[in-house]
Amino acid sequence: MEGLFFNVENGFIEGIVRGYRNGLLTSSNYSNLTQCETIDDLKLQLGPAYGDFLGSLPPNPSTSALASKTTDKLVSEFRYVRANATGTLAQFMDYLTYGYMIDNVALLITGTLHERDTRELLERCHPLGWFETMPVLCVATNIEELYNSVLIETPLAPYFKGSLTHQDLDELNIEIVRNTLYKNYLEDFYKFVNTHPDMAGTPTAEVMSELLEFEADRRAINITLNSFGTELSKADRKKLYPEFGKLWPEGTFMLSKADDFEGVRVAVDGVADYKAFFDAAGLGGGLSGPGNQGGGAGSNERSLEDMFYQKEMEISKLAFTRQFSLAIVYAWVRLREQEIRNITWIAECIAQNQKERIGNYISVL
Template sequence: MMSEISFNVDHGYLEGLVRGFKGGILKQSDYLNLVQCETLEDLKLHLQSTDYGNFLANEPSPLTVNVIDERLREKLVIEFQHLRNHSLEPLASFLDYITYSYMIDNITLLITGTVHQRPISELIPKSHPLGSFEQMEAIHIASTPAELYNAVLVDTPLAPYFIDCISEQDLNEMNVEIIRNTLYKAYLEDFYSFCKEMGGATAEVMCEALAFEADRRAFVITINSFGTELTKDDRAKLYPRLGKLYPDGLSMLARADDYEQVRAVADYYAEYKELFEGVGINAGEKTLEDRFFEYEVRLMRNAFMQQFQYGVFYSYLKLKEQECRNIIWIAECVAQRHRAKIDSYIPIF
């Protein structure tokens, strides 16, 4: 009981706030209205009647999907930074951990852009503001992973995760993808340990969420490695060592040669077997990625069933990201007058 009392003393206001934010997530009735919009201006009008309010009020016509995407992201970042600025330890560290995944994505984006000779000034605006760090603009000077570490990442929170990536090989698309997955592996294992140490409801909610994220990455890494130069041994090194698949499922995935064998591994796990059913080369509407998103939404909704825990902050961000993907999907369909698949969003509530 004492831990619950002390939780409210330090974090009760922010937990109440994030639960209030969650109440503003779009309902099914909102999506039914959005899919009936004929133009992006109609979409803007409907969003004004939700918690998004006048977030597009200062945008000149004609409205574009890119502008909507930028403003959605901006609003989410403002909300998250408000939570972070008012948080005390250990919640502050927990929220910092959440931002590390965006840092990894930003690093990957910038290195890939540099490999393709894109100017850094063009790439920085495309990076996610939640994952920004001071040394980002120096990434273009690195030509090997060792230089990347010594010149850029050594002073960032990602430095400990990068140790396994350091080599003198040139940076190319294959190496960048390996670096990205190695960073994610180390990050997920570290975040999982941090949440486990927290104990209680936080450990219960977050360990389940991170275990799913690790399993999803293992499936995706395996499927994407088919037909590439990546060896089975190298592939196995990229799997995060946690989740329902660890260790037996991961050793089976490491030996898989094609999609059907990956699916056979999923058959051993009830929740994943269900996700793979009806998905394949001749699948209907739903892709495997969609199925994973649907499962994640269910997990994130369930996180709000428990009180006095940090999982709600992680879950809220994930649900909002899905909501942003939904709005952008509908906006793209409206803008391109391609309404056949406009209903292919992932409902949240």
């Protein structure tokens, strides 16, 4: 029954998004990209897919400039879909932007803490997470001021429930704020897709539940691993875990007690996928550094982060096998983001003359 009236409001959007998905780079495209000798060669190969967006780049551009322009394509397509979305789909797409808003908040207040240039920080913010009062974040000195002067007028305001304190904004507190916002955001998004009358019991709720449960579990695992050696107490760490997912509640309880990598491995043992990730990572993978990619053709080493990305791509690709589902919008955004990471990785390998690692990207199709 859920498909009876789906196409009346959302059929056009579904067609557009499936078209965008079909425009993702193929394995033959990646094969050509990995043969490039310069960033200009890379630009030329990306021409059919990204030409209009790369046209303003100077000769032999930086990898950050290339990443910014490829992101512009995602932003342009997302905004086109959002402009044509109505009703429940419009609300659904607004939820997708809240994650970018949270990341922008964390980026700005962390940059301000380190006395970075405000203009540079604002340029680094993700366009999909922009809101009018964002520049004011750069003058906030404590969490209460951050909320009262900036966030109270944004969609993020409800996610501060129970977490507002008078603490100063140091690096640890900024991460606590960021992860608290994400926890409340993911729980709200999960509730939205499972209780909204237009989505409850439909393929949208089914697919989105799997995607959001995976994201909740990934965050719980990463929070635990990144907390080792910091001042974050086990009690405070537990408060940051989303209260849903395949690990919740038994697995997250065990995560809250973990003292090391082995403790985390035991905590996730009940979920086959995560157990396999840790078994592989325990052989020498571990967490990869920022921006590292792995698990592609020619790679024998896969970090834990790489395996999470790979799993996210598998779930996102499967979302397109379902009909009458809004989840394909979320899945398409995740696939496009991974494509951008892949392009950036290949460009970095070319720029740093690390051609032996250039195949370590993660398949999108």
